[in-house]
Amino acid sequence: MNGMPLWIAAAVLWGAAAGALLPRAACRFAVPAGEGWRDRCPEGHALRGWLGPARCGECADEARAAAESSDACVDKGTAAAEPYTPSAPLLAAVTAFLCAALTAATGTRPELAVWLLLAPVGVLLAVVDLRVQRLPDPLTLPLAPVALALLGLAALLPEHAGHWLTALYGALALGAGYFALFLVNPSGMGFGDVKLAVGMGAVLGWYGWSVVLLGAFAGFLLGAVYGGALVVVRRAGRRTAIPFGPFLLSGALAGLLIGACAA
Incomplete structure (x- = not known):
């Protein structure tokens, strides 16, 4: 160190x-x-x-x-x-x-190396979603396959601290969870968020299921706090749509940082 x-x-x-x-x-x-x-x-x-x-x-x-x-x-x-x-x-x-x-x-x-390569992509996704409430397919669709491929290479190297299979299962689980939310409330959850969740599940899953749950919870908590603050200051109503991508990304970042420190 x-x-x-x-x-x-x-x-x-x-x-x-x-x-x-x-x-x-x-x-x-x-x-x-x-x-x-x-x-x-x-x-x-x-x-x-x-x-x-x-x-x-x-x-x-x-x-x-x-x-x-x-x-x-x-x-x-x-x-x-x-x-x-x-x-x-x-x-x-x-x-x-x-x-x-x-x-x-x-x-x-x-x-x-994987986190450093994906970080600029996350920043770009957050910026675009904040601006126009859109998560571009050219960024979200390849995110999970690229993350899994890079993590697969990392798993072949000594001193890695994660598990590739859990990353794969995390991608499937978080993507399925967001897809279910999309089916229940399409007006409150965009399909771009579902596609982004698959990539974030892969990243979080590398450090285990507890990190997947932590990152998912942190994303919803941050989104709820932001939406509640907008309602309090009367800049939005209860049904006002907000870009959720930045909070999904922020929650994944929080989970990743905690998971990396604990690994």
């Missing part, structure tokens, strides 16, 4: 670099349900690729030209409809913090 500060520093650097590349993906994915992924930057230029800033190089050139022009004006109607452009420093800071926390809890065990 003497080298842990170096591991945490490396995790912070990784998280900051990965988080700084998320704004373009967040901008492209943050569209209402039923619409195709955004293929134009906020200024209308073709947006290529999924990693990097939300604004392209042409945007920066036009912004400089407009700033230098005394006749430049802003179309208020266009500005109001401008696509989502998340803050790269904020995403970098959040991802770096999560990676540092995961490293401190997990130590140098091989599953740490």
Whole structure:
């Protein structure tokens, strides 16, 4: 454990670099349900690729030209409809913090690499769901298979502290539980949450059934506290839909941190 500060520093650097590349993906994915992924930057230029800033190089050139022009004006109607452009420093800071926390809890065990690879995906999912209440299929559908494949590799390495079969069963169990909730109350539970729950069940299941239950409970508790707070301050009613993905992810993070520390 003497080298842990170096591991945490490396995790912070990784998280900051990965988080700084998320704004373009967040901008492209943050569209209402039923619409195709955004293929134009906020200024209308073709947006290529999924990693990097939300604004392209042409945007920066036009912004400089407009700033230098005394006749430049802003179309208020266009500005109001401008696509989502998340803050790269904020995403970098959040991802770096999560990676540092995961490293401190997990130590140098091989599953740490899995958590560090999945952390930026979790941040991206939370950001998009908070913005448009949508969990993109290109992120949620491969999440469980990728997590299980990576954990399978980690299980082959010495000093790992989890169980691959429990991760598989955890994915099936948590996914089935959320699917049941979706069938009971489709208006209160989106199917995107069901797909995300399968991946989170795999992650939590690595450290055992108690961690699966803890992570699931923490997610519902955080969601209930948030929804109750909105009702108290009269910013929402009892039937107001809220994005549940961030709370599912936060609960999974809490369970994962506790499970990693206890392993």
